[in-house]
Amino acid sequence: MKQEENRIVASDLTYVYPDAHKHAVDGVSMRVRSGEFLAILGHNGSGKSTLAKLFNALYVPTGGTVWVCGLDTRNDDLVFDIRQHAGMVFQNPDNQIVATVVEEDVAFGLENNGVPPKEIRVRIDEALRAVNMSQYAQKAPHMLSGGQKQRVAIAGVLAMKPDVIILDESTAMLDPSGRAEVMNTVHRLNREEGISVVLITHYMSEAATADYVIVMDEGKVALSGTPREVFSQVERVRALGLDVPPMTELAQMLRSGGLDVRGDVLTVDEMVEEVCRLSSSI
Amino acid sequence: MSIVIEHLNYIYMSGGPYETHALHDVSLTIEDGEFVGLIGHTGSGKSTLVQHLNGLIMPASGRVLVDGMDLSDKQTDRRAIRQKVGLVFQYPENQLFEETVEKDIAFGPKNLGLNEAEIDRRVRDAMRRVALDYDALHDRSVFELSGGQMRRVAIAGVLAMEPRVLVLDEPCAGLDPRGREEILGLIRDLHREAGTTVVMVSHSMDDVASLAERVIVMNHGEVVMDGTPRDVFACGEELRGMGLDVPQAAQLAQKLRERGFGIPQGIYRIEEIRAEIARIAAQGGRHA
Amino acid sequence: MLKDITLGQYFPGHSPIHRMDPRMKLILTIAYIVGVFMVSNLPGYALALAFLYLVVRLSGIRFAYLLKGVKPLRFIILFTFVLNLLFTEGETVLFSLGFFTLTAEALESATFFALRLVFLVMGTSVLTLTTSPVQLTDGLERLMRPLQRFHFPAHELAMMMTIALRFIPTLLEETDKIQKAQMARGADFESGNLLARAKAMIPLLVPLFVSAFRRANDLAMAMEARCYRGGDHRTRLRELRYTRLDAIGALATAAFIAVVVLEGRLLG
Numbered sequence: 001m002k003q004e005e006n007r008i009v010a011s012d013l014t015y016v017y018p019d020a021h022k023h024a025v026d027g028v029s030m031r032v033r034s035g036e037f038l039a040i041l042g043h044n045g046s047g048k049s050t051l052a053k054l055f056n057a058l059y060v061p062t063g064g065t066v067w068v069c070g071l072d073t074r075n076d077d078l079v080f081d082i083r084q085h086a087g088m089v090f091q092n093p094d095n096q097i098v099a100t101v102v103e104e105d106v107a108f109g110l111e112n113n114g115v116p117p118k119e120i121r122v123r124i125d126e127a128l129r130a131v132n133m134s135q136y137a138q139k140a141p142h143m144l145s146g147g148q149k150q151r152v153a154i155a156g157v158l159a160m161k162p163d164v165i166i167l168d169e170s171t172a173m174l175d176p177s178g179r180a181e182v183m184n185t186v187h188r189l190n191r192e193e194g195i196s197v198v199l200i201t202h203y204m205s206e207a208a209t210a211d212y213v214i215v216m217d218e219g220k221v222a223l224s225g226t227p228r229e230v231f232s233q234v235e236r237v238r239a240l241g242l243d244v245p246p247m248t249e250l251a252q253m254l255r256s257g258g259l260d261v262r263g264d265v266l267t268v269d270e271m272v273e274e275v276c277r278l279s280s281s282i
Numbered sequence: 283m284s285i286v287i288e289h290l291n292y293i294y295m296s297g298g299p300y301e302t303h304a305l306h307d308v309s310l311t312i313e314d315g316e317f318v319g320l321i322g323h324t325g326s327g328k329s330t331l332v333q334h335l336n337g338l339i340m341p342a343s344g345r346v347l348v349d350g351m352d353l354s355d356k357q358t359d360r361r362a363i364r365q366k367v368g369l370v371f372q373y374p375e376n377q378l379f380e381e382t383v384e385k386d387i388a389f390g391p392k393n394l395g396l397n398e399a400e401i402d403r404r405v406r407d408a409m410r411r412v413a414l415d416y417d418a419l420h421d422r423s424v425f426e427l428s429g430g431q432m433r434r435v436a437i438a439g440v441l442a443m444e445p446r447v448l449v450l451d452e453p454c455a456g457l458d459p460r461g462r463e464e465i466l467g468l469i470r471d472l473h474r475e476a477g478t479t480v481v482m483v484s485h486s487m488d489d490v491a492s493l494a495e496r497v498i499v500m501n502h503g504e505v506v507m508d509g510t511p512r513d514v515f516a517c518g519e520e521l522r523g524m525g526l527d528v529p530q531a532a533q534l535a536q537k538l539r540e541r542g543f544g545i546p547q548g549i550y551r552i553e554e555i556r557a558e559i560a561r562i563a564a565q566g567g568r569h570a
Numbered sequence: 571m572l573k574d575i576t577l578g579q580y581f582p583g584h585s586p587i588h589r590m591d592p593r594m595k596l597i598l599t600i601a602y603i604v605g606v607f608m609v610s611n612l613p614g615y616a617l618a619l620a621f622l623y624l625v626v627r628l629s630g631i632r633f634a635y636l637l638k639g640v641k642p643l644r645f646i647i648l649f650t651f652v653l654n655l656l657f658t659e660g661e662t663v664l665f666s667l668g669f670f671t672l673t674a675e676a677l678e679s680a681t682f683f684a685l686r687l688v689f690l691v692m693g694t695s696v697l698t699l700t701t702s703p704v705q706l707t708d709g710l711e712r713l714m715r716p717l718q719r720f721h722f723p724a725h726e727l728a729m730m731m732t733i734a735l736r737f738i739p740t741l742l743e744e745t746d747k748i749q750k751a752q753m754a755r756g757a758d759f760e761s762g763n764l765l766a767r768a769k770a771m772i773p774l775l776v777p778l779f780v781s782a783f784r785r786a787n788d789l790a791m792a793m794e795a796r797c798y799r800g801g802d803h804r805t806r807l808r809e810l811r812y813t814r815l816d817a818i819g820a821l822a823t824a825a826f827i828a829v830v831v832l833e834g835r836l837l838g
Contacts, residue, residue, distance in 0.1 A: 043458045043459065043460050043461075044428070044429060044430070044457075044458045044460075044461065045428070053791075056795050058791060058794060058795055080797045080799070083794075083795055083796070083797050084797060087795075087796075088792075088795040090788065090791070090792055090795075092785075092788055094740050094785070095784075095785045095788035095789050095792065096788065096789065096792035097736065098732070098733065098736065098789070098792070098793060098796075099704070099732060099736060100703055100704055100732060100735045100736045101702075101704055103807070104704055104807060107806075107807040108793075108796055108798075109796040109797055110805075110807075111804050111805050111806055111807060112796060112797040112798045112799060112804060113797050114803045114804060114805050115805055116805060117805060117806060117807060117808070117809050120805065120807045121807065124807070140739070141736065142736075142739040142740055142743075145324065146324075156796060157796075160796075160797075172456050173455070173456050175323065175324045175485050176323075176485050176526075176527065177323055177324070177525055178324075202458040202459060204459075241458065241459060241460040242458075242459050243459040245530075246488065246529075246530040246531065246552055247530060247534070249552060250531075250534075250552050250555065250556060250559075253552070253556050254556060254559060254560070257556070257560055259559070259560065259563050268530055268533045268534050268537060269537070271534055272534065272537045272538060272541060275538055275541075275543070275559055275562065276541060278559075278562070278563050279543070279562050279563065333750065336754060338750050338753060338754060361756050361758070364753070364754055364755075364756055365756065368754070369751075369754040371747065371750070371751045371754070374751065376744075376747075376748065376751075376777055376780075376781055377748055377751040377752060377755075377773075377777050378777065378780075379772065379773045379776035379777050379780075389752075389755055389756075389757075389773065390755035390756050393755060393756030393757055393758070394756055425780070439755060440754070440755065443755065443756065
C-alpha cells in the first residue's frame with residue numbers, strides 16, 4: 001500500500017511518561033487508512049488516550065515512530081503541520097473551548113496559524129454549517145448543551161481542514177442524545193467529506209459502527225479486526241474489561257444452548273433476521 | 283421511612299426572562315426499601331426533583347415529607363434530613379477535599395457530631411461497602427487514586443452518614459465498563475443487604491432494567507410514567523417519543539412481535555428473551 | 571447570588587456607539603475621565619453630565635440602567651465624601667459642633683470628589699455596556715501592542731482576560747454544585763462566627779482549586795493541539811478598522827475637553 005493512502009502509520013510505537021516505569025504505550029504498530037473510521041477501545045489506563053496524544057504530536061514517542069500524513073512527529077519543525085492534519089477533540093466539553101463566543105472559538109486554530117481574516121470568516125461559516133451549529137455562532141459557550149459544545153469543538157478542528165479527526169473519549173461525558181449528536185456528526189463528516197476518524201471510546205455501541213476496531217490493553221494492541229470479528233470473541237472482550245453488545249451476548253447464549261445462530265450478531269435487526277431464519281428452517 | 287411528595291412545583295429564575303418551570307405538580311411516594319430508577323432526558327427535571335429530597339432546594343409550592351417531617355417547615359432540622367437522605371451528585375469525586383481518604387469519608391459523620399469511635403466505625407464500614415481496603419488506602423491522598431476509586435471514596439463519604447435513603451445522580455457517568463459494573467454491584471448489594479432505599483437517576487436503560495424494581499419517567503418537569511420496569515419498558519413508542527430508549531431485549535421482543543412471533547408483552551431482560559427464542563426454536567414456527 | 575453581579579455586563583446593540591472601534595472607545599473613555607477630573611465647578615459637571623447623557627442616548631441604553639451601576643458603590647462614594655468633609659481644611663466656616671467644623675471648602679471638595687467617582691463609574695459603564703468582552707480584550711491587546719517591543723506581554727494579558735471571562739460562568743456553576751454536595755454531607759456554610767465560617771469554606775475551596783487546575787491543564791493541552799504558539803504571527807477573525815464614527819467620536823470628545831478647559835479658565 002502506498003504511503004499517502006495511510007493517514008496515520010505507527011511503527012513499534014512506545015511511550016513512557018516522565019517519572020513512570022511502565023510503558024503507557026508499548027510497541028504498537030497500526031495504521032489509519034484514508035477515509036477510514038477506526039475505533040480504539042480499552043478500559044481506563046489501557047493506553048488508548050496516550051496513543052491519541054501521540055497522533056497529534058502532543059506527546060513525542062519515546063520509541064518507534066508515528067507518521068501523520070507522511071510527517072514524522074519527532075520532527076519539531078513539523079509539529080504545527082501535523083496538528084493541522086490531525087485535529088483532536090477532547091473529553092471534557094467545558095475544558096477545550098477557549099473563547100467567549102462560539103464563532104470566535106471556531107476561529108482559534110486558524111488565527112493561530114495566521115490565516116487571513118477573510119479566509120477565516122469563510123472557513124468558520126462552513127465548519128459551523130457542517131456541524132449544524134450555524135444558528136449558535138454568536139452564543140456564549142456556557143449556554144450550550146454538552147453535545148452542542150462538542151460539535152463546536154469539532155467545528156474548530158474542521159475549520160483547519162484536517163485529514164484525520166481524533167476524538168479522545170469525546171462522548172464519555174455526554175448524555176445519550178449528546179452522544180448521538182456527536183456520533184452522527186462524525187459519521188457524516190467521514191462519509192461525505194472523506195475525513196478519516198479515530199474514535200477513542202469505551203462504549204462498544206459506538207465502536208460497533210466503525211470500519212475497524214483496535215482493542216488496547218496494557219499499552220498493547222490486544223485485539224483488532226472488524227467490529228464483527230472483535231465482538232464475537234465475547235469472553236476475550238469481556239476479559240479485557242469491556243462490554244459486549246447485548247445482542248452479541250444473546251447470540252452467544254443461544255449458541256451455547258445448542259441453537260444455530262451466527263455468533264457475530266451486533267444489532268437488534270440482525271437478531272430478528274436470525275430468529276426468522278431459525279424458525280423457518282425448522 | 284417513606285418520602286412523600288405532594289403537588290411539588292419548582293421554578294428557576296422566577297420572574298426573569300429566563301424563567302423555567304422545572305417541576306410541574308409532581309406527586310409521588312417512595313416507600314421504605316424500594317429501588318427506584320428515575321429516567322428522563324437532560325432537562326426533564328430529574329436532578330431538580332432529586333435535590334428536593336434532602337432539602338437542598340425548597341419547593342416553590344407543594345410539600346416534601348421525609349419520615350413525616352415537612353422540609354419546608356422552618357422548625358425541621360435540615361441536618362437530620364440530610365443524614366436520613368444521602369445524596370450522591372454526578373461526578374461526586376469533584377467534591378473530595380481532605381488530605382486522606384479516611385478524613386474525607388469522616389467529613390459527614392463529623393458534621394453529625396459523632397464521637398471518634400463511632401466515626402472510625404463508620405469510615406471502616408463505608409469503605410468495606412464500597413470495596414475499598416481500609417488498611418491499604420485509609421491514609422492515602424484522595425488525589426492519588428484512580429478515577430473509579432475516587433468515585434467510590436465519594437460514595438463512601440455519603441454512606442458514612444448511614445442514610446436510610448440513598449439517592450444517586452448518574453453514579454456511573456464517565457466510567458469505563460469495569461468501573462460501571464463495580465459501582466452498580468455495590469449499589470445492588472447495599473439495597474439487598476442493608477435494605478437501603480435507593481433512588482438512582484440514570485441515562486442507561488440497561489442499568490435501570492437490571493436493578494430497579496420501579497421506574498419513574500420524567501418529561502418536561504412532570505412524572506409521565508411510574509410503574510414496574512416491565513410495564514414502563516413495554517411502552518417503547520412513548521419512551522422514544524421523549525428521546526429515551528428501551529433496553530435492547532425489549533426492542534427485540536417488540537420487533538419479533540411485529541414479525542408475527544408470539545412473544546408475551548413486558549419482556550425486557552436478555553435472559554427472558556433468550557428463553558422465548560429457545561421456545562420458538564423448539565416449537566418451530568410462527569403463531570400468526 | 572454570585573450570578574447577579576452585573577460587572578462588565580454587555581448590552582448587545584447596533585447603535586453608533588456600539589459600532590465604534592473598541593480601541594477608540596477605550597481611548598475616549600480615558601480622555602473623558604481625564605476631562606471630568608479637570609472640572610472644578612458645578613457648571614462644568616453639568617456639562618460632563620450633558621455629554622454623557624448624549625452618548626448614552628445615542629447608544630440606546632436607558633440612563634437609569636447606568637445609575638444602577640453606581641448603586642453597589644454608594645458606600646464607597648459616601649465614605650470618600652465623609653472623609654473629604656472631615657479632613658479638608660478651609661476658612662469659610664458654615665457650621666460648627668464641638669470638634670467638628672464644616673467649612674465651605676470642605677463641602678465643595680467632598681462633593682466634587684464624590685461626583686468624580688460617580689462619573690468615573692458611569693463613564694466606564696458606558697464602555698462596558700456597549701462593547702462586548704471580546705471586543706474589549708481585542709481593543710486592549712491592540713492598543714498595548716506597541717509596548718510588546720519593550721517585552722510587555724500584551725497578547726498574553728488579553729488571552730488571560732479572555733480565558734477568565736470564558737471560565738467565570740463554568741466555575742460559578744461548579745461552586746454551586748460543590749457547595750450543595752458538601753451540604754448533603756452535613757456541611758454548614760451559614761452559621762457560626764467568622765472563624766468557623768472561614769473554616770467551613772475549606773471543603774468548598776479545595777475542590778474548586780483542584781478543579782480549576784485540572785481545567786487549566788486540559789485547556790492548555792487543547793490550545794496546544796489547536797496550534798497555539800503565543801501571539802506572534804497570529805491573525806484575528808475580526809480586524810479592527812477606524813471609521814468615520816470614530817472620527818466623529820474623537821472630535822466630539824476633544825470638543826468636550828476643550829470646552830471644559832475654557833470654561834474652567836473663564837469661571838474658575
